[in-house]
Amino acid sequence: MNTTISPDVALQKLINDHRRVQDLFTLFEEEDDAELRHEIGQKAINALTRHALLEETLLYPIAQAATGEDALVEDHREEHQLMKSIIAEAKLLRPGRDFDRKFRSLISIVKSHIEKEEGILFPLLEKSGVDLKKLGRKITQYRPEVSGSSMGVVLVGLVAAAGAYYWLSQRPNSHSRP
Numbered sequence: 384m385n386t387t388i389s390p391d392v393a394l395q396k397l398i399n400d401h402r403r404v405q406d407l408f409t410l411f412e413e414e415d416d417a418e419l420r421h422e423i424g425q426k427a428i429n430a431l432t433r434h435a436l437l438e439e440t441l442l443y444p445i446a447q448a449a450t451g452e453d454a455l456v457e458d459h460r461e462e463h464q465l466m467k468s469i470i471a472e473a474k475l476l477r478p479g480r481d482f483d484r485k486f487r488s489l490i491s492i493v494k495s496h497i498e499k500e501e502g503i504l505f506p507l508l509e510k511s512g513v514d515l516k517k518l519g520r521k522i523t524q525y526r527p528e529v530s531g532s533s534m535g536v537v538l539v540g541l542v543a544a545a546g547a548y549y550w551l552s553q554r555p556n557s558h559s560r561p
């Protein structure tokens with residue numbers, strides 16, 4: 384087991400995911416060819432799907448318990464739902480104007496969601512005193528196989544969620560505000 388993990392690894396891994404998606408958004412906007420824009424869009428969609436699953440399974444339950452900010456975390460979950468419904472629609476579209484329009488609406492939602500996570504949720508989580516090293520280990524070990532069968536994704540998600548809830552249940556005052 385990696386014992387040298389630093390407390391900020393948990394959030395840095397998530398921030399790295401955000402930067403990768405933002406870089407893909409920039410590539411999308413700079414690309415002139417519709418087929419290539421569609422390919423870049425699919426890469427961003429895959430990265431976003433994995434990232435959203437990781438956050439919903441590990442980060443959000445822990446953030447909710449540690450900060451007591453139920454409404455804020457619920458707001459994040461709702462934005463993920465919106466994101467996922469746009470992704471489901473975008474996946475049905477071939478390269479061209481409709482896909483580009485749909486993907487641009489995804490970009491706008493994801494950009495503001497990332498600002499909220501990094502500007503509000505992550506700082507609250509850092510202040511909450513939650514064990515970020517432990518969360519970092521869970522995040523680094525998390526391996527959702529989004530490209531595999533959907534059942535595999537669900538099973539991986541359920542196992543990780545069970546681990547997160549077990550961990551929360553072992554923490555004293557896990558539901559109290561800092």
Ligand SMILES: [Fe+2]
Pocket residue numbers: 435438459463496500
């Ligand atoms: Fe998120």
Ligand SMILES: [Fe+2]
Pocket residue numbers: 397401434438497500
């Ligand atoms: Fe995120």
